[in-house]
Amino acid sequence: MAGVRILVGTAKGGFILRGDERREHFTVEGPLFGGWEVFHLAASPVDPERLYASQAGGWFGQIVQRSDDGGRSWNPVDNAFVYDGEVGDHLFYDGTPQPWTFQKVWHLAPSLTDADVVYAGVEDAALFRSDDAGASWGELTGLRQHPSGTQWQPGAGGLCLHTIVQDPTDPGRLTVAISAAGVFVTEDGGASFDPANRGLQSGEIPSEQAEVGHCVHKLAQHPSRPQTLFMQKHWDVMRSDDGGGQWTEISGDLPTDFGFAIDVHAHEPETVYVVPILSDSEHYPPDGALRVYRSRTGGGEWEPLTRGLPQEHCYVNVLRDAMAVDTMDECGVYVGTTGGTVFASRDGGDNWEAVVDHLPRILSVEVQTLP
Amino acid sequence: MIRVTLPAHLRTLARTGREVVVEAAGDPPTIRTVLDALEGAYPVLRGTIRDHTTRQRRAFVRFYACGEDLSQLPPDTPLPDEVVTGREPFAVVGAMAGG
Structure with missing residues (x-):
């Protein structure tokens, strides 16, 4: 059935919101895996009925589930994320060495070209790949074993690999982001990685031109321009037009350039969305008003989008994986809040309405556009 | 059994x-062999009770039998006779935690 399917990961389970072609009526299914953290739900671009869920909890660890029928039924797949070779140390918050220890899967990225290939970004930061739809996982060791790995330190949420951007023109090129190590790029499918953090300046670290140590929160890319990447960093909104070779700041006239989520309009590669958050300790929007900001100029000049969003007494956050766009003729934009609301815009951000309220704290939002 | x-x-x-x-190996069976048997019968439980790599009990999981906490005992500790003979169960428990 034509329409959209919104995949929502929350602190207490997953939800699937099925919307009609006009995106006016949604059914809410869930919670899936109730009581567990569902950090991310993701769909295969090749086979829209194939979904993955990262299900985790403090008691019983990590589970990965797969659905082959659009989320109507699920089966656990392999959950053994075992670091390959000598595990070694990274740095803890206090600067002391700490052995790499698997915590959970933050982000799942099904391949753009092969329905059986899926990538997983995990904490402690590493990249895994499955070639059999999750039946087994292997580490792409070139990342974690990069010489700088011994110097990586966690961000406040942990040493997490939260972003995996695939180049639609080159399956061997992946761009990943780690808090608080930075951006890394592979050109050879994960055998080797290079840091891609030039131009990032982070006042929190001693060297503002450091090769690693940057707290990158999220990357976004328009598929028609794989060399252009947009970044929400801890502070600063950035862009690169050479695949991460050099970054320039595009925060421009934003009221604050702290935030987590960032995304790009489905049909306008220079239209970018962010959700400014007051500060790194005040994780809510300025003035108690939830405003999505849109730039139609690739950054620099931003306009607040407020119609239909709460404009008073609103102190929620939009986490890094909780913004998505659909590819309908008029691009839909979706954000999920820590207050458990999914807001949707059917017109590129001009008008918003709540699709569902009162879910648990929302960790991730993805949307599928179904033919 | x-x-x-x-x-x-x-x-x-x-x-x-x-x-x-489950049918646990050993005479007598141990904490380790009953968990091995459990994971063998239900592979989806691998990694949920014990860490995949270290085989250590996960921090918020406890083992009880016959009213006793067996959680801190070495994995090769023989199970009590009451468990071996099936009069009492071996209990895998999620710790009470969360505030």
């Missing part, structure tokens, strides 16, 4: 009832 009781989340995951029965 060893009776093993599971906490609710693991029952859901393994798609089974509150209690399962």
Whole structure:
């Protein structure tokens, strides 16, 4: 059935919101895996009925589930994320060495070209790949074993690999982001990685031109321009037009350039969305008003989008994986809040309405556009 | 045959009832062999009770039998006779935690 399917990961389970072609009526299914953290739900671009869920909890660890029928039924797949070779140390918050220890899967990225290939970004930061739809996982060791790995330190949420951007023109090129190590790029499918953090300046670290140590929160890319990447960093909104070779700041006239989520309009590669958050300790929007900001100029000049969003007494956050766009003729934009609301815009951000309220704290939002 | 009781989340995951029965190796069977048998019968439970790599009990999981906490005992500790003979279950418990 034509329409959209919104995949929502929350602190207490997953939800699937099925919307009609006009995106006016949604059914809410869930919670899936109730009581567990569902950090991310993701769909295969090749086979829209194939979904993955990262299900985790403090008691019983990590589970990965797969659905082959659009989320109507699920089966656990392999959950053994075992670091390959000598595990070694990274740095803890206090600067002391700490052995790499698997915590959970933050982000799942099904391949753009092969329905059986899926990538997983995990904490402690590493990249895994499955070639059999999750039946087994292997580490792409070139990342974690990069010489700088011994110097990586966690961000406040942990040493997490939260972003995996695939180049639609080159399956061997992946761009990943780690808090608080930075951006890394592979050109050879994960055998080797290079840091891609030039131009990032982070006042929190001693060297503002450091090769690693940057707290990158999220990357976004328009598929028609794989060399252009947009970044929400801890502070600063950035862009690169050479695949991460050099970054320039595009925060421009934003009221604050702290935030987590960032995304790009489905049909306008220079239209970018962010959700400014007051500060790194005040994780809510300025003035108690939830405003999505849109730039139609690739950054620099931003306009607040407020119609239909709460404009008073609103102190929620939009986490890094909780913004998505659909590819309908008029691009839909979706954000999920820590207050458990999914807001949707059917017109590129001009008008918003709540699709569902009162879910648990929302960790991730993805949307599928179904033919 | 060893009776093993599971906490609710693991029952859901393994798609089974509150209690399962497994055949544990060894004479007598041990904590380790009953967990091996459990994971052999229900592979989806691998990694949920013990860490995949270290085989250490996960921090918020406890083992009880005959009213005793067996959690801190070495994995090769023989199970009590009451468990071996099936009069009492070996209980896998999710620790009470969360505030």
